[in-house]
Amino acid sequence: MASRILVIGGTGMVGQQLVAASINAGHPTAVLVRPPACDDPVKAKLVDTLCNNGASLVYGDINDRESLVSAIKDADVVISAVGHTSPELEILKQMYGPPVTRVTVYGDGKHQAMFVNEKDMCTLAIKAIDDPRTLHKILYVRPAVNLCSLDQLVSLWEKKIGNDLEKCYVAEEELTGKIQASPFPLNFQLAMVHWTFLAETLEFEQITVSNDASDDDGVEATVLYPDMKYVTVEEYLDNLK
Template structure:
């Protein structure tokens, strides 16, 4: 059976560039939307040209030219949106909705994967007002997809390791702390950590898989379900160094959110949901979803002690 043609929107982004690589590696004819608005963003242009040299097709288009999006979509079988999370804020939600409109008009797409790659927004109805719009916006996009009867797969990747593992989930840094580490609550809530390349591999696996039609893929392989304490112990073992541990109660953490700007409050709120509420592991997947490592056991996913070795 021939491989589906895949269009990646946001192919120069943090997750998007990995999805492009995974698509090419899996042998899919891979197309990347090259936005006319790139202007002088030279690093993105150079990345696109490097992908072109590896066999990707660059398709010029613009979110401000509906027909260009329709024309791009008509070239492929599957569309994957990997636009940055900032694209969901304020009026930029319209960009995703414009893509949905183009897919609906083109009428040929057999699978659409919208830009999520984090917590499942359908399970985040209880969240604080700060940052709530991110989850609400994603649900607006889901509703538009389903109302348009566009075949879909949603990807719930949970905690991307570059943001949550290398820094042991400390705020204000992306590298491990030297001497002391803050632990949220008692540090025993279970969290799911994922290597970004593995998320891309699992994502590409779904595009031709009838088992994932109109379902959510949850990336939560058993070996990567760890408490905060367990993650820190892995780093201490690798680095041969014991960190001073500061336990932060939920009351103190909530109090710390009051004196920061709205954007940082939203980031803190996510830490709260993950480490105090345990929102990543407090539900069963159910019949509308599948777990990635069980569905695709052939993917040799990265364990977090392996991931942490790059920081030594």
């Protein structure tokens, strides 16, 4: 029998993808919503779409312990997709909106990072729920096809739009200073940028994955689910043009 799944934050960008992936996988899927959300026309439309696609609603609030405990008691698995709200949107525009004239490059642009589309990440999260191989493990998602540096990413985008972008380089010291001076959650967002593009982490090209896809702490999704087709960086950029 498929696990009953409750998604908290199911009306957000990632939350909607989690709900869709859960329903598509055949899980009875519920979404925790606050009653005021239905008074907001935009949120009400999202809620209607989720329900029409097969999700059920559970009313509650993550800041109300009693309602939260009541909401989760009928679920086998609870997934939180609750994010942050922030008035400082410039970094989000930089991260999620495609540049047309200039682009910020952190560090020297050579550090490689792994890019995974949120839809693929949500599909894998749902796959892992009833997979005993993932129990008490970190699920690593490292599709080699999406290993890319900022320089490579910018170059690829320039080719697609037929235009050279002005590069604004931000040194690590400058970014670190912004992290220290910024309030939450902007400092957290900037810290994630630093960790992704500047931190001295293990280089991905040095990572090898054994045939059993597992170590003491984690499992590798690309080995556990070899038939999974990932949205590539190039495919994602094609959809932005």
